[in-house]
Structure formats: C-alpha cells, structure tokens
Amino acid sequence: MPPRKLVIFLVVAVLAALPFGLGNYGYYILASVMIYAMVGLSLNILIGMGGQISIGHAGFWALGAYASAIVVTKAGLPFLVGVLAGGVVAGLFGALVALPALRVQGHYLAIATLGFALFVQQMLFEWESFTGGRQGLFVPRPSLFGTEMQSDFGYYYVLLAIFLLLAWIAHNFAKSHTGRSLMALRMSAVAAECCGIPRPKHVIIAFATSAFFTGVSGALFAHLLGHLSTETFSLAASLSFLSMAVIGGLHSRGGALLGGFYLALAPEVLREFKDAQMVIYGVLLILCVQFLPGGLISIVDVVRSRLGRKPLGTP
Amino acid sequence: MLEISALSARYGAVTALTDVSLSVENKQIVSLLGSNGAGKSTLLGCVTNSIPATKTGSITLDGEEISALPTDAIIARGLVLVPEGRQLFAELTVEENLRMGAYGLDRGRRWRSDLERVYALFPKLVERRQQIAATMSGGEQQMVAIGRAMMARPRIVLLDEPSLGLAPLLVREIFKLIEEINREGVTVLLVEQNARQALRIAHRAYVVEKGRITLSGSAERLMEEHNVVEAYLGEA
Numbered sequence: 001m002p003p004r005k006l007v008i009f010l011v012v013a014v015l016a017a018l019p020f021g022l023g024n025y026g027y028y029i030l031a032s033v034m035i036y037a038m039v040g041l042s043l044n045i046l047i048g049m050g051g052q053i054s055i056g057h058a059g060f061w062a063l064g065a066y067a068s069a070i071v072v073t074k075a076g077l078p079f080l081v082g083v084l085a086g087g088v089v090a091g092l093f094g095a096l097v098a099l100p101a102l103r104v105q106g107h108y109l110a111i112a113t114l115g116f117a118l119f120v121q122q123m124l125f126e127w128e129s130f131t132g133g134r135q136g137l138f139v140p141r142p143s144l145f146g147t148e149m150q151s152d153f154g155y156y157y158v159l160l161a162i163f164l165l166l167a168w169i170a171h172n173f174a175k176s177h178t179g180r181s182l183m184a185l186r187m188s189a190v191a192a193e194c195c196g197i198p199r200p201k202h203v204i205i206a207f208a209t210s211a212f213f214t215g216v217s218g219a220l221f222a223h224l225l226g227h228l229s230t231e232t233f234s235l236a237a238s239l240s241f242l243s244m245a246v247i248g249g250l251h252s253r254g255g256a257l258l259g260g261f262y263l264a265l266a267p268e269v270l271r272e273f274k275d276a277q278m279v280i281y282g283v284l285l286i287l288c289v290q291f292l293p294g295g296l297i298s299i300v301d302v303v304r305s306r307l308g309r310k311p312l313g314t315p
Numbered sequence: 316m317l318e319i320s321a322l323s324a325r326y327g328a329v330t331a332l333t334d335v336s337l338s339v340e341n342k343q344i345v346s347l348l349g350s351n352g353a354g355k356s357t358l359l360g361c362v363t364n365s366i367p368a369t370k371t372g373s374i375t376l377d378g379e380e381i382s383a384l385p386t387d388a389i390i391a392r393g394l395v396l397v398p399e400g401r402q403l404f405a406e407l408t409v410e411e412n413l414r415m416g417a418y419g420l421d422r423g424r425r426w427r428s429d430l431e432r433v434y435a436l437f438p439k440l441v442e443r444r445q446q447i448a449a450t451m452s453g454g455e456q457q458m459v460a461i462g463r464a465m466m467a468r469p470r471i472v473l474l475d476e477p478s479l480g481l482a483p484l485l486v487r488e489i490f491k492l493i494e495e496i497n498r499e500g501v502t503v504l505l506v507e508q509n510a511r512q513a514l515r516i517a518h519r520a521y522v523v524e525k526g527r528i529t530l531s532g533s534a535e536r537l538m539e540e541h542n543v544v545e546a547y548l549g550e551a
Contacts, residue, residue, distance in 0.1 A: 103367075184415060190402040191412075193365055196390035196419030196467065 011257075012164065019156055027152035028224070029264050034159035035221045036244060037260025041163075041170045042213030043245035044256050049179055050206035051186030052101055055238045056113030057214050059120035060090040062233035064215030065222035066124055066131055069139040072223075079142045079223060083162075086219025087212045093120075094211020098204040117238050125230045136229035139222045152224065159220060166213055167253045173209065182206055243285045249295025258296045316341040316502050317362070317394070317471055322372035324354075324361050331357040331368060332526045339471065344493065344503040346517035346534065348510045354526040355506040356399055359473050362504075363389055363396045376471075390419050393470035399479060401460040405449035409440055412448050412459050416466030426466065433462040436495060454485035461492060471502035478509045490516050514538050 019027055039057060046052050064086030072082040093116075100112045124131045131137060141148050142155055149155050173179045182202045184192040193199055222228055244263040249255020266284075270277045292298055317339040324332040332354045339345045349355045360366030362374055365386045374382040381389050403412050413433055417426040434441045437458050443451065448459060457477050464472050474493065478486040490512050497503050497516075507513035514520055514534045522530035522537070530537065 187404045188402055190398050191404050193386050194396050194398055195415045196387040198385055198387045
C-alpha cells in the first residue's frame with residue numbers, strides 16, 4: 001500500500017475507534033469535531049485554493065442549518081434531503097456573495113462577507129413565521145432509513161462518513177482543472193487571466209462550493225443541537241472558523257481535520273480559564289501565524305521532510 | 316488584423332481614452348508610444364477586456380467585433396497580452412509558467428511541441444527550465460512572459476512595456492526577440508516608452524498623449540518627426 005493511502009487508512013481507523021470508552025458528552029464533542037472539520041474543508045477550498053477571504057461563513061452555516069430544519073419540520077422530508085437542501089441553499093447564496101468578490105479583494109471582501117453574515121443573522125431573527133425568530137426552532141434528531149438516531153454515538157459515524165466524502169470531493173477538486181485554475185488565480189490573477197483563465201467563473205465556483213460545504217455542515221449541526229437560535233451564528237462563529245482553519249492549516253484536508261479538533265476541543269481544555277479564554281485563542285492564533293504559517297498540519301511536514309518526502313501543508 | 320475605431324474609455328468620471336482609432340496590419344509590428352499615464356495600458360486593457368473601464372467604440376479582430384467578449388474568449392481567438400511588469404507565477408518554475416500559457420488550448424495534447432518551439436526561440440530558457448520564476452532577472456522574466464504568451468499560439472501579441480526596468484543591453488535583446496517572433500508570423504502591437512528602440516523595429520507607430528492619438532505614420536516618418544524626437548527621444 002502506498003504511504004499516503006496507508007496514512008489515510010490509519011487516520012480513518014483512529015477516527016473510527018475514538019468514541020469507544022467515551023460517554024454521551026464525548027460523542028457530542030467528537031460529532032462537533034466532524035462538523036467543524038467540514039467547515040475547515042470549505043475554507044480549504046475558498047481561502048487555501050482560491051485565495052479569497054470570508055468572515056461571513058457563519059452566514060452560510062446558518063442558512064444550511066435553518067434550511068434543513070425547515071425542510072425537515074415544515075415539509076416533512078427525510079433528514080438527508082434536509083442536509084442536501086441546506087448545502088444547496090447555502091451554495092446558491094455563496095454564488096451571490098461571489099459577485100461583490102469579483103470587484104473587491106482583501107479587507108474590502110472581508111467587510112462585504114461580514115455584512116452578508118450579519119444580514120443573514122438578522123433576517124433569520126426577524127422572519128419569525130418561518131424561523132421561529134427569538135424563540136428559535138426545534139429540530140428533530142437525525143434519522144436514517146426510518147429509524148431515529150437517539151445517540152450521538154451513531155450520529156458521529158454518519159458525520160465521519162460525510163466528512164470523508166466531502167474531503168474526497170475537496171481533494172479531487174484540488175486536482176481538477178477547475179481547482180488548478182483557481183490556484184493559478186490565487187498566485188497571480190493577472191498572470192492567470194493572461195493565460196485565458198476566466199476569473200469570474202472560478203471565483204463564483206469557489207464561493208458556491210465552499211458555501212455548499214458549510215451549508216451541509218450547518219444542517220448536520222442543526223440536527224445535532226436539536227434547537228436553533230440565531231445567536232449561534234454570530235460574528236464570533238465566523239471568526240472561530242477562520243482561526244480554526246488557519247491553526248489547522250489552510251492548504252490541506254488534513255489541516256481542516258486538525259482545525260476541527262482544535263475548535264471543538266480548545267474550549268474543553270481551556271474551560272478553567274473562563275474569560276481569559278479569548279486572550280489565549282488570540283495569542284495561539286498570533287503564534288501560529290508567526291511560527292507555523294502552514295498550520296498544525298505543517299508539523300507533519302517537518303517530520304516528512306526529515307524523511308525526505310514532499311510537503312503536504314504548503315500550497 | 317486588429318482594428319480599433321473611435322474607442323473611448325473612462326474609469327468612473329475620469330476619462331482615459333478619447334476617440335482612439337488604430338489599426339494593426341497582419342504580420343506587422345506596430346508601436347504605440349506615450350509617456351506615463353497617457354492611456355497606453357488602458358488601450359491594451361480595453362482590447363483584452365480585462366479592465367473595469369466603461370468603453371464605447373469598436374474593436375475588431377479579423378473583422379469580428381471582440382469588444383464585448385470575455386478575456387478568455389479573446390485569447391482563444393489568438394490575441395494574447397504580455398502584461399506590464401511580466402506578471403509571472405512567481406512560485407512556479409520556468410517550464411510550469413510556460414505550460415500555463417497553453418491553458419486555453421485543447422488540454423494535454425500539443426503543448427509539448429509548442430514548448431520545444433518556445434525553447435528553440437529562447438534557447439537561454441532551456442537551462443533555466445526548472446528555476447523558480449521569481450529568482451530570475453528582469454530580462455529573463457520578460458523572456459518567460461513572452462514565451463508564455465507564445466504557448467497560447469497567438470496570431471497577434473500585445474506587449475505592454477517589455478523594456479520596463481531592464482538594463483539597456485537586455486532591452487536590445489528583448490527587442491531582438493520581438494522581431495524574431497514577428498518573423499515567425501506573429502503580429503505585434505508594442506506599447507513602449509522607449510521610443511527609439513520601439514520605432515527601430517516597428518513598421519508603423521502611433522503616439523498617444525492624454526488619451527488621444529496625436530501622431531501616426533510609418534516608423535521612419537515618426538523617427539524623423541521633430542516632435543517625437545523631442546518628446547520621447549530627447550536623452551535616450
């Protein structure tokens with residue numbers, strides 16, 4: 001077996017073995033790891049491959065969550081249809097958000113995406129008849145083939161499977177003609193356009209795909225939580241996603257997974273520190289950008305380069 | 316081959332080009348001279364439709380209107396821009412940069428023979444094929460930029476200030492290369508501040524000032540024209 005496949009096999013085996021010996025709370029944390037890691041994949045595509053920034057991903061996450069909740073509760077459709085609907089709704093909005101991204105970059109794009117997330121949050125809050133507004137929305141437990149999954153133990157494996165599927169899609173996207181074109185645009189938009197790569201098309205694809213991933217994650221999250229309220233989808237969530245992606249590593253699927261672990265576990269580990277937590281997050285982020293710009297996954301690269309292998313975490 | 320007529324362009328309220336008409340005959344080298352901010356790059360950007368300017372007028376390539384086409388469609392019709400300041404993929408090798416030039420063509424087929432053709436044209440690049448583009452000198456980078464454009468099998472190339480920031484000796488070399496690709500049958504529209512060199516290799520030339528064409532004619536005539544000499548050749 002080639003080393004790369006062996007590593008993936010081992011990682012999947014470890015992920016599959018993780019829940020054993022844990023309690024309900026442990027299952028819940030592991031489930032959130034998978035859900036966050038999916039957002040990590042979406043940022044791997046948007047930022048890592050496309051070089052576009054977004055601090056509005058909580059908006060796509062919210063759209064996915066509410067879309068799925070509404071499809072399942074109000075239209076009575078199955079759980080997986082709801083999840084898909086969450087992805088599609090978020091993806092469509094992603095294509096829409098890409099339009100300002102065609103005109104602005106950097107800080108301005110950050111502000112535009114931030115505005116989008118605030119708009120989504122406010123809209124969900126005000127549109128009471130549909131979203132429950134202040135009261136929020138109850139979301140049924142996930143169910144597969146007619147049986148409801150009462151425990152997060154089983155749900156974790158569903159999430160793991162979906163994460164692996166999305167990671168596989170993201171990996172192939174990176175190797176596809178579209179993915180390569182996107183990376184060329186990230187390296188130099190002018191050079192890429194001179195080679196005949198249409199920028200608008202690729203920026204829209206990047207945003208839509210990224211938003212789709214995040215929407216699916218949001219939908220799965222809704223069914224994990226069981227109850228939605230708009231506070232969950234605040235600016236803080238967008239910023240957590242961004243720092244998770246940076247700390248895990250923006251340029252690989254492995255980095256997305258590590259980011260997921262970071263975002264789900266850090267609050268548990270740092271619980272003792274109470275209000276000082278935010279300071280610690282900030283310092284961690286700065287340290288990471290300063291000393292480990294490739295993210296946690298690049299630690300693996302250091303080991304690999306000792307073994308004379310090609311790096312994973314760098315673009 | 317390339318006909319620009321009554322082209323005007325503006326960025327918001329700022330007018331960059333006024334009523335510009337220009338034609339490039341098949342297999343010729345046409346130079347467009349002008350100082351900084353005269354509107355030279357805007358003109359090229361209008362032709363390739365790669366700048367956010369509002370424009371009126373007509374741009375035709377072999378009689379076909381191209382002013383509304385997206386950039387990639389224009390490149391696919393054989394009009395390729397070598398942008399100002401080379402604009403290479405800095406992190407990629409010379410060969411990878413060249414291969415990127417073939418992006419718009421049918422995938423994975425004839426790029427190998429095109430690559431050999433470019434190496435034959437620029438033998439200096441052969442030994443540098445694995446070098447990272449960013450680590451090369453300005454002149455070498457310009458060669459890669461032109462080579463990359465050649466990979467797209469252009470019928471006409473638009474060169475935006477290829478001599479920018481190059482030592483005089485290298486400028487001479489780059490201009491020699493431009494003559495060479497022209498001899499291969501590629502039409503050239505050359506935008507330059509270095510008027511003396513640009514006129515030396517051109518068949519025809521235009522002078523643009525403050526967004527208007529103020530002078531045009533054969534390169535020899537412009538060379539003799541008192542104004543041009545005074546304005547652009549002064550100390551060069």
